[in-house]
Amino acid sequence: MPNDNLTIAWVYPDLLSTYGDQGNVAVLAGRARSRGIPVEILQIRSGRLIPASADIYMLGGGEDRAQELASDRLRADPGLRRAADAGRVIMGVCAGYQLLGTRFLGHDGRTHAGAGILDARSHRLEQRATGELLGEVDPELNLPEITGFENHHGSTALGPGARPLARTIVGYGNGDGSEGAYQGSVLATYMHGPALARNPALADLLLTWATGSTLSSIDDTWMEKMRDERLHHLGYSRSGRQTELSG
Amino acid sequence: MTKLHGIASAIRSCCAVQVGRLVAEAYRRSGRPGGTFKAGSIALRISPDVLNVLSSPLDVSLISGTNGKTTTTRLITESLSTHGHVVSNSLGANLPAGIVNAALSAGSDTRAGVMEVDERYLPKIMDETDPKTVVLLNLSRDQLDRTPECRNIASLWRQALSETNATVIANADDPLVVWASSTAKNVVWASVGQRWTDDSWYCPACGDQLERDDEESWLCVSCGLAKPLARWVLRDETMLDTLLGTSHRLQLRLPGLANRANAVMAIAAADVHKVPAPVALARTALVGGVSGRFETFPYRGSRVRLLLAKNPASWLETLELIQDSPEVVLAFNARNLDGLDSSWLWDVDFSSLRNRSVFVMGERRFDLAARLHYDGVAFDLVDSLDEICSFGEHPHLDVVANYTAFLSAITTVRGKTSKGAGHAE
Numbered sequence: 001m002p003n004d005n006l007t008i009a010w011v012y013p014d015l016l017s018t019y020g021d022q023g024n025v026a027v028l029a030g031r032a033r034s035r036g037i038p039v040e041i042l043q044i045r046s047g048r049l050i051p052a053s054a055d056i057y058m059l060g061g062g063e064d065r066a067q068e069l070a071s072d073r074l075r076a077d078p079g080l081r082r083a084a085d086a087g088r089v090i091m092g093v094c095a096g097y098q099l100l101g102t103r104f105l106g107h108d109g110r111t112h113a114g115a116g117i118l119d120a121r122s123h124r125l126e127q128r129a130t131g132e133l134l135g136e137v138d139p140e141l142n143l144p145e146i147t148g149f150e151n152h153h154g155s156t157a158l159g160p161g162a163r164p165l166a167r168t169i170v171g172y173g174n175g176d177g178s179e180g181a182y183q184g185s186v187l188a189t190y191m192h193g194p195a196l197a198r199n200p201a202l203a204d205l206l207l208t209w210a211t212g213s214t215l216s217s218i219d220d221t222w223m224e225k226m227r228d229e230r231l232h233h234l235g236y237s238r239s240g241r242q243t244e245l246s247g
Numbered sequence: 248m249t250k251l252h253g254i255a256s257a258i259r260s261c262c263a264v265q266v267g268r269l270v271a272e273a274y275r276r277s278g279r280p281g282g283t284f285k286a287g288s289i290a291l292r293i294s295p296d297v298l299n300v301l302s303s304p305l306d307v308s309l310i311s312g313t314n315g316k317t318t319t320t321r322l323i324t325e326s327l328s329t330h331g332h333v334v335s336n337s338l339g340a341n342l343p344a345g346i347v348n349a350a351l352s353a354g355s356d357t358r359a360g361v362m363e364v365d366e367r368y369l370p371k372i373m374d375e376t377d378p379k380t381v382v383l384l385n386l387s388r389d390q391l392d393r394t395p396e397c398r399n400i401a402s403l404w405r406q407a408l409s410e411t412n413a414t415v416i417a418n419a420d421d422p423l424v425v426w427a428s429s430t431a432k433n434v435v436w437a438s439v440g441q442r443w444t445d446d447s448w449y450c451p452a453c454g455d456q457l458e459r460d461d462e463e464s465w466l467c468v469s470c471g472l473a474k475p476l477a478r479w480v481l482r483d484e485t486m487l488d489t490l491l492g493t494s495h496r497l498q499l500r501l502p503g504l505a506n507r508a509n510a511v512m513a514i515a516a517a518d519v520h521k522v523p524a525p526v527a528l529a530r531t532a533l534v535g536g537v538s539g540r541f542e543t544f545p546y547r548g549s550r551v552r553l554l555l556a557k558n559p560a561s562w563l564e565t566l567e568l569i570q571d572s573p574e575v576v577l578a579f580n581a582r583n584l585d586g587l588d589s590s591w592l593w594d595v596d597f598s599s600l601r602n603r604s605v606f607v608m609g610e611r612r613f614d615l616a617a618r619l620h621y622d623g624v625a626f627d628l629v630d631s632l633d634e635i636c637s638f639g640e641h642p643h644l645d646v647v648a649n650y651t652a653f654l655s656a657i658t659t660v661r662g663k664t665s666k667g668a669g670h671a672e
Binding site: 013018019021027046063064132149192197223225226229 | 388391392396397587588589614617618620
């Protein structure tokens with residue numbers, strides 16, 4: 001961090017905030033503050049330029065048309081690109097995921113260029129992929145399983161520059177048995193809404209990348225209970241093993 | 248051939264009406280639940296045109312939008328009842344089968360049909376009923392795991408409204424509703440507010456940013472789509488009729504700003520059906536509860552008020568409504584009827600509940616618990632209303648619940664009160 005504040009830039013909340021996306025910003029801010037780190041949140045509406053100096057950038061989900069509008073504006077503004085080049089932490093969710101990639105197929109049937117920050121190309125599905133998602137995270141990242149809810153119209157193919165975030169146990173994810181992507185300090189997922197509320201360890205990974213320091217543990221009672229309830233619902237216990245009780 | 252086809256279709260519709268009525272009557276006599284759906288769906292299976300036949304002698308008013316449908320339908324029904332018998336799907340069965348079922352109950356003296364319509368089915372139901380009025384309340388994110396995004400719904404409406412002869416009563420404060428309605432020939436605009444703005448930051452017509460002026464007006468500088476001049480205006484507790492230059496004080500039994508908005512929409516619709524505003528106002532003022540919503544029940548020594556909140560916009564209105572309630576129960580499920588996806592809890596700002604007595608229950612109470620944790624709201628986790636009532640005194644509890652949690656709560660409080668002396672207020 002350039003100073004002692006952690007700056008979180010919420011990119012285009014007017015276009016990319018569909019269903020609880022602000023939860024990711026709230027969770028990052030809350031978890032940083034619990035560790036005594038002061039947080040500043042910047043809401044960068046789509047009429048404004050994206051500053052290159054924030055520590056974490058968040059791009060949420062968006063409706064079809066909003067995603068295309070966001071894509072036009074992102075390409076006209078070098079801010080996010082500069083932030084990526086400087087190794088800042090960037091997270092994309094759903095539409096935000098597709099926008100970080102090199103290109104995506106829009107609902108208008110045209111191919112749109114993405115921000116080109118992530119080596120990923122997205123296509124359009126015939127049917128929406130909707131439902132609970134459970135994935136085993138790439139062992140390199142040393143995280144517990146990820147759980148979330150997906151609701152999207154896309155499939156994503158990763159190029160050699162990016163790695164899948166997880167192997168899909170339940171759900172559709174990228175469409176090839178994998179879910180999400182990461183590349184340097186850029187991370188993306190189809191778990192929409194507040195993915196970081198369900199996955200506090202993933203939130204802490206981003207905070208660790210951003211602050212460069214190890215984080216103390218904090219009270220996650222309710223988040224853990226929520227995770228357990230969701231895993232149990234899918235018939236899994238922690239660490240992704242199928243439970244004997246599962247129906 | 249065409250003529251024969253027409254006759255066959257007419258016979259089928261006639262048959263559908265008769266069979267539907269028999270089924271409805273059988274359900275009524277047996278007292279079995281589910282009749283509101285069954286009779287309608289059987290009639291529809293016999294003849295897909297049945298609604299066309301049933302609605303043709305009626306003045307039809309259709310009500311749609313994300314929030315306020317059931318309440319507004321009730322308020323319009325009360326208003327139009329001054330002119331004669333009205334049929335309505337008053338319990339909120341707003342899919343085609345529920346609407347057909349309500350229409351089946353029309354008799355020879357029935358004048359009007361007032362129907363709440365699921366947003367997705369509005370074009371179809373408009374096509375089949377040739378309505379006199381269409382009331383469009385608002386559009387915001389709701390159960391996105393099974394319903395289209397709001398601009399897609401607005402787009403469906405826009406197409407259907409371009410072909411209608413109905414008078415559209417539309418909320419001038421909701422850009423999505425205005426864009427959808429602006430293709431209609433006859434529109435009466437009502438400015439009743441839309442506090443939730445997170446689904447209309449960008450212009451639905453051209454995609455540019457909308458300029459807003461303190462919730463009072465909005466405008467797209469690029470394409471000129473703007474808040475239209477409204478005939479009916481809600482200002483605090485007063486309704487203005489800018490055409491006649493009159494103002495009316497709204498003294499409703501139903502609480503809150505959202506219900507005042509619903510009342511203005513209802514009065515504006517009633518006006519098109521030739522019910523004068525003062526008459527409609529007097530009728531709407533008497534409504535105290537709608538299928539249990541906003542009603543207070545005595546329960547195990549407490550007075551329990553039930554409030555339904557099922558998406559971010561309705562939570563926003565409801566949290567405002569309960570700002571002075573000392574004790575609040577939040578109940579949250581995520582079944583099919585609620586939407587399986589609980590993500591939208593994060594679009595609700597719960598911070599107004601800090602330093603108040605809050606209980607959390609429901610099948611997905613941990614989702615709510617995690618959300619409240621990050622908003623700094625302290626709470627007690629409970630299994631049921633009984634658990635709250637069993638320890639300590641709770642003279643007044645406000646229960647805010649989403650759809651199926653609300654149904655459980657109402658079953659709980661009604662179950663006990665029906666055996667005792669209590670009754671709903």
